[in-house]
Amino acid sequence: MKMRNPRVGAIAGLAGVLVLAALAAAQNTAQNTAQNNAPRSPWKYYPADRATGDGGPAPKRDLSGTWAGPASGSGAPRQKGEVVPPLTDLGKQLFARNKPLGKYSPGGTNDPHSRYCDPFGFPQNMTQEIRGMTIATTPTRTFLLLQYMDLWREIWTDGRALPAVVGGRSKDAHDPKYNGYSIGRWEDDSTFVVETTGLAPETWATKSGYPHTVEARVVERFHRSTHNDLSLNITMTDPKLYTQPFFLGEVYFRWIPNQQVDDFTCIPSEQQLYLKEMGDPAGSDPDAATQGGRGGRP
């Protein structure tokens, strides 16, 4: 049969795609319904128990609760990836030393987390494996309790300033920390802004191997647009290494109905077993085109 009108063809093709999508959605719905009808424990995370809609307006100046991030099965939108600015000469030198997982595979990477479960450190721990997070608020501090690696960050809200000197030889210098030093303030009733500095210099800013210095300044903007929706936008300024601010990404979270998350951690003994049995024998082929991901972790 000859298709005389291309529009008719396009409409027929679109209809076919819609029918297939509807069939897939029906199958998913059936699976979710089966899970939804199963007995429930208040101690367990159920990925199919997604928050419904937006849940109404966001409470004012309150992020408290347990949130599901990307790849958690919660329906949180996919995060926006990093946008790398031009590097300084020093930045290029430091970046060249790092062999990210995405390019070098487990057998060839020197990513300290991928080889030894060393801490991601901030800010990488807010863009990698950020599938679950609890936010707890006290009168003077806000705590971020991250599912991955069972760690916490503390953000002071008592009006103090960030430490003026971190690292170096000065007697009044503060030690760099894996999560740095953080202060937070409400910009408006739904936007909480966090500033951080004093980062442990041995950690990578990104999974793709981009470095940071101790003096890097990171600004996070947590925006709770509805009861069930939270976004996190992260930008780093580190003029020793980058000529412009480094957009590290935007991560989206959804409210978890029963406020539970699973265990998820990197265990050094398991990591060593994995590398010995699998990662190292599989080798490394950095010249091959990297497939998927953003340079390199679920």
Place this chain on the structure above:
Amino acid sequence: MKTKLLMLVVLVAGLAASVRPSFAHHGAAAFDMSKPVVLKNATVTEFLWINPHPLIKADYKDEKGEVQHWTMEMGSTISAQLIGWTRTTLAYGDVVTLYVWQAKTKLPVGRFNKVEFSDGTVMRDTQTGADDGGRADTDVRQ
């Protein structure tokens, strides 16, 4: 005619983009993703429910009657459980058919694709479980 050709190009490009294999933890550079190796009637010797990746270890007798000791990784525990895996999905002594993307080193290690059980049930990897090496967990990964 030009319009039809354009539609065809757009359709093919869209399909190609939608089936592109992807890894979330690490790239697939170390593996030959062109065609999975099929280990028919392999015997599971160990199922390690560990991070960063669970490991399936199995013995496979090749056509010469020699036993190969295979190890293959799959998606992380927290991802795999979203599509039904548990630490007891496989157990010592299970006889199954395993599909694996072998490492380019040609050693008997690779990235798990899927497993066929004796009753016909199929379970897949999260990230490379589709028959073309693409993701099999797209329904639940977000």
